[in-house]
Amino acid sequence: MKSNKSAALTEAKKICEFILKDELNDEEKDQLVQDSINNFNENVNPGWLAYRKSVSTNAAFVEWEDSMESFKDLYGNEFIDCLGGFGIYTCGHRNPEILKYVQAQLNRYALHSQELIDPLRGYLAKIMALCTPGDLQYAFFCNGGAEANEMALKLARLATGKKYYISTVGAFHGKSLGAVSMTGKGTYRKPYLPMIQGVQHVEYGNAEAAEAAIKNLIAVGESVAGMIVEPIQGEAGIVIPPEGYLKQLREICDKYDVVLIFDEIQTGMGRTGTMWACEAEDVVPDILVYGKAFGGGIMPITGIIARPHLWTDDIKENPWILGSPTFGGNPLACSAAIATLKYSLENDIPGQIKEKGEYLMGKLKELQEKHPVLVEVRGKGFLIGLDYPTPEMGWAVSKGLFKRGVMTGGTLNSSKTNRIEPPGILTYETMDIIVEKLDETLTEVEEEFSITWKSVAATK
Numbered sequence: 001m002k003s004n005k006s007a008a009l010t011e012a013k014k015i016c017e018f019i020l021k022d023e024l025n026d027e028e029k030d031q032l033v034q035d036s037i038n039n040f041n042e043n044v045n046p047g048w049l050a051y052r053k054s055v056s057t058n059a060a061f062v063e064w065e066d067s068m069e070s071f072k073d074l075y076g077n078e079f080i081d082c083l084g085g086f087g088i089y090t091c092g093h094r095n096p097e098i099l100k101y102v103q104a105q106l107n108r109y110a111l112h113s114q115e116l117i118d119p120l121r122g123y124l125a126k127i128m129a130l131c132t133p134g135d136l137q138y139a140f141f142c143n144g145g146a147e148a149n150e151m152a153l154k155l156a157r158l159a160t161g162k163k164y165y166i167s168t169v170g171a172f173h174g175k176s177l178g179a180v181s182m183t184g185k186g187t188y189r190k191p192y193l194p195m196i197q198g199v200q201h202v203e204y205g206n207a208e209a210a211e212a213a214i215k216n217l218i219a220v221g222e223s224v225a226g227m228i229v230e231p232i233q234g235e236a237g238i239v240i241p242p243e244g245y246l247k248q249l250r251e252i253c254d255k256y257d258v259v260l261i262f263d264e265i266q267t268g269m270g271r272t273g274t275m276w277a278c279e280a281e282d283v284v285p286d287i288l289v290y291g292k293a294f295g296g297g298i299m300p301i302t303g304i305i306a307r308p309h310l311w312t313d314d315i316k317e318n319p320w321i322l323g324s325p326t327f328g329g330n331p332l333a334c335s336a337a338i339a340t341l342k343y344s345l346e347n348d349i350p351g352q353i354k355e356k357g358e359y360l361m362g363k364l365k366e367l368q369e370k371h372p373v374l375v376e377v378r379g380k381g382f383l384i385g386l387d388y389p390t391p392e393m394g395w396a397v398s399k400g401l402f403k404r405g406v407m408t409g410g411t412l413n414s415s416k417t418n419r420i421e422p423p424g425i426l427t428y429e430t431m432d433i434i435v436e437k438l439d440e441t442l443t444e445v446e447e448e449f450s451i452t453w454k455s456v457a458a459t460k
């Protein structure tokens, strides 16, 4: 396609007008749907349209409005959000108690000159130091989760002068080249090999395997800079390690002087019933990585916080050596994160999630007793995985729930798992509705696939 600036302007004017309107008429809605299909097919990636597991049977698929527990499509159909944008809506969609501070900041200044000091970044760093465990003290803010993990990995090498990383099989740490090198699934790594050299993947949940890898590397003359691990593996299908795993890793990393990095991008901000998942095990990492829910479901902001011994003189003398993202920790994003932390602390979102998670888990376990297709229910807080015998059955459940107004999702590294990651502000009434809809859907899927207790037992 040749450059056509006047056509570009026409398109921009059209969507700007739609954005400003409170209500679109039927013709405009149809136009927006048709444009979206064409634009995604021609200019984004047709795969997005083909690969929408849960919504593929529904003509209405353009997301247009959201509020707290739910979002609406263009035609006003409402969906309870049990996917939570893969964990970003812990405080709900556009929570007014967060939004008002972001709007006020937007009316003052959104980004900044990069030269003067932005006070919000300083306040946010201090608040993070106060609400993370142990002596975690120095924060660095970024825009995405993968980028934050890059900073953690770079900091481990920068501070120690050592080289190797230990990661885990099944891990998901993002898809930038450094982060995907740590990721523990072949599909996402193979096309980019060779990637970061010096990474050993060990079995998740097995501290002895981590120690053996470190010991063996040192024995052959290598040096190990850091170990990166999720306290619960999210994308691998909500995998909970044995109790004491994180503590053992802490001891091993102390013994061999290896930087321990906890990737809490998904588990953090109360998702598992404590502000940080590592707090439940009383373990402090050397670097804590956070993201997703950190911006309150309103602004993208992620980051790391490190213990002071890692913030070496080199970094203090040259603050840009670790990274200098133009938009990292920008004022608007910082206002969202500060307001999110304020809201979470004032309303005890982690505590709410702990209680509600236990209630929901109890109800889901009751469904498991009743439905042979639901082979496993596991999770912590509002990070819940539901397993089915095959990926096709998992998709059928997602689809059936979507048809009934409940949005759930799969996980990137395990296609047999449905994930339930609802907002922490979910009411008990809504949880009961979700369970009722799931009950109906499971019955439907069992009929569709002719599933009985006997047929499931035979596949084991």
Ligand SMILES: Cc1ncc(COP(=O)(O)O)c(C=O)c1O
Residues within 6 Å of the ligand: 086, 144, 145, 146, 147, 149, 172, 173, 174, 175, 230, 234, 235, 263, 264, 265, 266, 267, 291, 292
């Ligand atoms: C544990 C974990 N780390 C890193 C990431 C990557 O974050 P982002 O998609 O913001 O780069 C994710 C995203 O799902 C994640 O769950």
